[in-house]
Amino acid sequence: MDRTEAIDREIMQALHERMGDHIHAYTFPPPVFVAMQGKFVAFDPDAAMLQARFPVREDFLNPYGAMQGGMVAAAVDNTLGPLSVLVAPPNVTRTLEMTYSRAATPEIGTVLVEARLVERKGRKLTFTAEVFSPQGERLARARALHWVFVPDFE
Numbered sequence: 001m002d003r004t005e006a007i008d009r010e011i012m013q014a015l016h017e018r019m020g021d022h023i024h025a026y027t028f029p030p031p032v033f034v035a036m037q038g039k040f041v042a043f044d045p046d047a048a049m050l051q052a053r054f055p056v057r058e059d060f061l062n063p064y065g066a067m068q069g070g071m072v073a074a075a076v077d078n079t080l081g082p083l084s085v086l087v088a089p090p091n092v093t094r095t096l097e098m099t100y101s102r103a104a105t106p107e108i109g110t111v112l113v114e115a116r117l118v119e120r121k122g123r124k125l126t127f128t129a130e131v132f133s134p135q136g137e138r139l140a141r142a143r144a145l146h147w148v149f150v151p152d153f154e
Helices: 003-025 031-035 069-087
Strands: 039-044 049-055 091-100 110-121 124-132 138-148
Touching (some): 003 039, 003 069, 049 069, 069 110, 069 124, 069 138
Antiparallel strands (some): 039 049, 049 110, 091 138, 110 124, 124 138
8 A cells, every 4th residue: 555545545434533424414525626636745743744745737818838726726626625624624615815926837847735724713714725836835825714514524
């Protein structure tokens, strides 16, 4: 079993422990994560952190030859969303703010998104995320506010 498969198993085990029979109401990983060819590469439940890698694909490029900002934001959302399911009751994204620093071009091959839960205050969850090149250069950062819509699983 490779590292990605081990992380996938760890994530599924955490979901089963967290959700019990409710897990069957959700598709995990989300279809859009699969369509973007995402791969989970690290998960730390104690730190409420999840990392995922996404390819910089030709069909994701803008006219300048860089990964379109919306696709970078989609990679972030596709990491924040699964993390939110792993660390909190069912919730939805209310706001997602992106700040871009550098372009993600096909030459770098992939982007790495690291997402973290940084605060839970009642039904409000605050997440941050950073997007990195394979060389460790920060390409973008994000802040998201999620809203818990179910207090917890019965």
